[in-house]
Amino acid sequence: MTKTYSKRWIPYILIAPTIVYYIVFWLRPVISAVYYSFFDENNNVFTLNNYITIFKDEYFKQAVVNTAIFVIISVTLEFLVALGLALIINKKFKGANILLSIALIPMALPAVAVGAMWSSGFATYGWVNSLLYHLGLITADGKIVFLAGSDFQSLMLIILIDAWQVIPFMMVILLAGLQGLSKESIEAGYIFGGTKFTVLRKITLPMLKSSIQTALILRIISAIQVWLIIVMIYGYRRIPVLLEEVVFYEEQLLGFYRVALAYSVIVAVIVSMVSIIYLKVSGAFEKEEQ
Amino acid sequence: MKGNKLLKQTLFYLVVAGIILVILTPIYFLVVISLMSDQEAYDWPTQMVPSFFNHFKLEIDGNKYLISVYSPSKKEYVSIIRTDNFDELQKFVRNKTNSNIKKEIFDIQVQKLNELYNKNKEEIEALRSQVNTLESKLNRVTVSTVKLKSQLEKAEKAGMENLISLIKDNIEKYEKEKATYEAQLKELNKQLEEIGSVKFSVSKNIFYNYVRFFQVTSNAWPALLRSIQVALLTVLISLTIGGMAGYAFARYYFKGKNLLKLSVLFVRMFPGISIAMPMVIILINMGFYDKPLGLSLVYSVGQIGMTIWITASIFMGISTELEEAAMIFGTTRLGAFFKVTLPLALPGLAASAMYAFIGSWSETAQAIVLTQFNPTFPVVVYQTLVGAKGLINLTAAGGVSLALPAVVFTLIIRRYILQMWGGVRV
């Protein structure tokens, strides 16, 4: 036995760069962020004040509530529309490819462009009202004041705007899943007497489960961290959400950088908890163990 | 039965058309606005198509020229500047309407206007003074009407019946008066326009905003090249590192596989904004701060995870036997990968690369913190746009310029996007 020809180490060699990379460029900054979130900005002593500041802040509660509303409504809405779109595009019809191409465009738009688009659109004298006017749906005096609604309405508007951009992303994942399904098993559903709806509910969706899980978990994580679009349209603190508050503490107020770090830790904890609960409930863990 | 099917199909296509409209309308308007002049962009209602010509009206007012431009939205001429200096007028009109009035054209018009003005000088002056009186009368009546209206509201609230009818009568009287004045004013203005002004059209430079955007955005071209550099480096880093791990995922079983798989999610759980500052320190210590490489190192953190998922799914789609065959027939394991698996995975990998490319292409938030003298294109665009708050057309042009490459790339990889996500599992 001169030489041991073993390949058990190969996968570890292959994943080592990733792990090293994560440690250097992710874990290190995260640890330092977590570490400093427990220290006072001025005299560097251990303190819980950064966290106490947040929990005492009345906007914190609002931010949690708003974020929860945002996540629940937007994820549900986006999922349903994305699924619908994916089912439509998955049907072979003339122009399905064109529809896919078009549906992908919003995904590629940078935040700057999206902000310009909607803030010029939803201004009272913006293009949305202009379009409605040209179509004869409103009169010159009947302009809709989109941005003047109550906080809840504003949140709904944000959800719609956000959905416009995010749906394609979810749709792509679902569509990819749908195209990977075997046609026979769905056809079998029809053969054995299923209606369109029951086949969808009892056969297509369960088979699509892992794609749905992927789409939802990615979306939930990013939905909890929504902020830019809100700030671009409503500014800070009109519709407080978790990450908007982080950025607010970090960028808008002086000397609150470590509070912002503490806030980030809280956000990270919330995101992790939600993800773990989601993964548990959806059964992703069990599948892993098989 | 046949009719039913036709109806269903029509309905289906209507839904599809509706979806397309919803997606495209905002983008359409963004593009339209980017092609509009400052004057057009702030007019209400926003026109459905940008204009290709500007119609100007030139008048003499005092010793100065008063130039107006036709507003398709208002359906009337809107004055824009009063000056006696042609250079100033030319520059102003160019910035305002995206039309460049040439000296020769202007001179010809001025000559015409002078002739006209000299001929009708007294009449014009008389008309102007009439307009002035009328305007002040109108102003008085308007103010009174509005005041009465608010009194009426109060009276109605208080239920003073006798006052209500009195006020109503007055309002009616004033409104009649107002209507007459307005009609007269319109008539006078029309006469004034006929005898005291010349009109001419100049073509509009439809892409002026784009030209101007690149003019005022300092270092737009170097920034553009730098952005490409950053994006390519990101692709390189995330594809080599993530691709290796993706290959391990697809081909091997190893301890901690599931954990690593979920790490993609973990990386996303901590808000990226908050680690930007510690990251700056790390990069400075490594000597990568404000360098394209530094930026791509940061972008890769987010991209590697995605690349792992996507490449794993691509590699899973390539049969192991192909690789084994190559090994049997004389290549090493590495050779088999490079000669067989890699060429086969190339389309999918290219798509995944494009994905990473797009991701780093449009990123702004981190780039602002992580660069100083060597900003990326999105950063210079962003900086210009922050300053251009009151110039929505310029903003739109910047947004479109930034979005265009990303959109084009997305459409290029469209074919592969589905393949990329095909085997991705949480």
Next chain:
Amino acid sequence: MKKLFIVLLVLVSLLAFSAQPTLVVSSRLWTPPTEKEFIINEIIKPFEEMYGCKVVFQTMDDETMLKQVKVQKETGKITTDVIIAYATKMPEWVKNDLVVDLTPYVSKWTDRHFSKGFDSMTVFDGKRYFLPIGADVYLTLINKKALQYKPADVDINDLTWEQLAEWANLVAQGEGEGKFAVTGVPIKSLIYQVGAIALSYGAHWPDLDNPGAVAAWYLVYKMKDAFSPAVKTYDDTRPPMKREETWMTVAHCARVGEVYKSNPTQFIIAPAPKGPAGRGSVAGTSGLAIVKGTKNFDLALKFLEYMTRPDIMVKSHKGTGGFIPPVDEAIKFLGNDEQDQVIKNAIKVMNEGVLSYIAPIWKDWGQVKLVYDEIFKKMILEEGKLDIDMLELYQLQIDAQRK
């Protein structure tokens, strides 16, 4: 696809880097592209030619600038030489020991005197760290369309707050919707807009528990229907004014100036309105400073000297927005041109006005701003009820921010 990559790679590798003695200037002033273009081409170019150097002029917001320099200091690699920061951020710069004390150098310059009014912001413990540039006050901007509702006895150049409020209400009544703009988005300039009123009524701004402040809020309350319905989402009064969504505003002279200059035949510009105590306005300034640890100190000092020369100051301020040159000698260089309207009106406010500045006594000015934003949102927009007791409670929040 391979070919595409190769082409891109070649393009990237063609990127050339030039090495020249350069001065790096980061500025929060002159961010609009047109202004930046003007400063670079008309002001900085002559300087570069004069001293045979290169100046990198970057614009960014105050926070980013501060963050960048802090990081530079922390890592010992100072790359920014000169900064132009806003008054409210100056204490932070000084506190973190990021800027150089310029007193010994400035005292030798005899041809210019910086406006005394800004010393409270730019001088710390008798040491001058910042040279004021681009000062600001508040001005009134009216779209000519509003003229039809103007009460007969009103002189726009001598407007009182009462008149403006009445006028704005008439416009709202006549048009069926409010046409007055303030920045309703939090942390923007509402506190200064209300401050202008409060100062006109003799308030001790930004406190809320004095008669002047109450009078100011009462005026704002009376105007509650005059504000544009979308006022809550304005982070800047420029877009609604240009869009003619609103017709009237009292705002920062640079913003107002920009809109005015976009169409001088359509807008009227005037000093901020008066009140019983006079023409109130919050004033502020930006300031030039040299970053501590710069390798190009001499060149940086030359740059500061150049930028604050009265003639250059007037030239740069005339060519850009509507800021005021805060050197006493500047007035000599101002012409009678119609284009000088904005600066003239601003100087009028600065000279005659009841001015106040943001004193460096606040832990966090943003929090104070937020109090105003909240009062405006709650009392004026939502409940439409002025509650003086509540003002006193809000005062507690303001006091909490005092150092």
Next chain:
Amino acid sequence: MATLELINLSKRYGKKVWGAKDVNLKVNEGEFIVLLGPSGCGKTTTLRMIAGLEEVTEGKVIIDGKDVTYLEPRKREVSMVFQSYAVWPHMTVYDNIAFPLKLRKMSPDEIDKLVKEVAEMVKIEELLKRFPSQLSGGQRQRVALARALAVKPKIFLMDEPLSNLDAKLRVKMRTELKAIHHKTGATTIFVTHDQSEAMSMADRIVIMKDGKIEQVGTPDDVYFFSANVFVAGFIGTPPTNFFKMNIIGENGELHLKNEYIDIKVNDKVRKALEKYNKDEIIVGIRPENLLITDNKDEAIFREKILVVEPQGSHQVIAVELGNQIVKIVTPAFPKYSADELINVTLDQERIMLFDIETEKRLEGI
């Protein structure tokens, strides 16, 4: 051409699962060996260990007297035809065949000659310029074969190469493969789960089950002298009929007997049973060794026909004994039909007896 020796070759997955256990095999030069067994029996694992694609847990692989157990696949001088053919889709047929040769640093002329030669041998000369996606399954299979032939390997490995072809083509390819083997004389290890394939091609068949070799032998050996119940049951269609029977001595005669069947054994069987000292035994009778007779006395059982399956050349008759189906193969004529009562006897020369406990075949029979 080379010899191959496997010594105690074992493969373990995880802690307990054995992919192959103590496989010992000696393959002579030019031999055509078929590894046969149900799926999961370890035949492919063994093949992959020979190829070097699977890490060996214990034991040795020796090719031509040289221990190659820890050698990389490319250094073993073997070639392989895969179940999915593994024809590289991004290369033309020509390149597919030439690629391994290029790796062996042959001159282009030599390569060209070789490619043409093997292409002719497997009849794909006219397909050389095509890409695999333009080929049918059978054509791809030939390409894979040509590729494997071209390198002139010491040992030729085939992993169920015919299983993805349709039935008719499979039979045709069998003959061709055999012919090619005859021509080249290459030592070949062929994995399959199809026993007719194994029987028709193999010089020797290695029957495996659960990672272990059950029997090694020529087709006739494994058919007529199956080493144990598993082999006897696995080889042959329809499968061998097994009966659990008691050994009973009656009137000086020895009977194998159960509820339905009564066999009066002949001398040969009696001799074999002498050394066997248990009461019960497993009797295996291949369907063709059960004979239908008119003589009631000869019959070992008498039963109604359940089903008749005509096969053209012969017919398969099924009867039900208790809940066991017993199959009988008889010539095409005379014709039988269901429900007909038949007397069945057997050819005792071909009876197989297995130990009730070890399931091993009793010696001497």
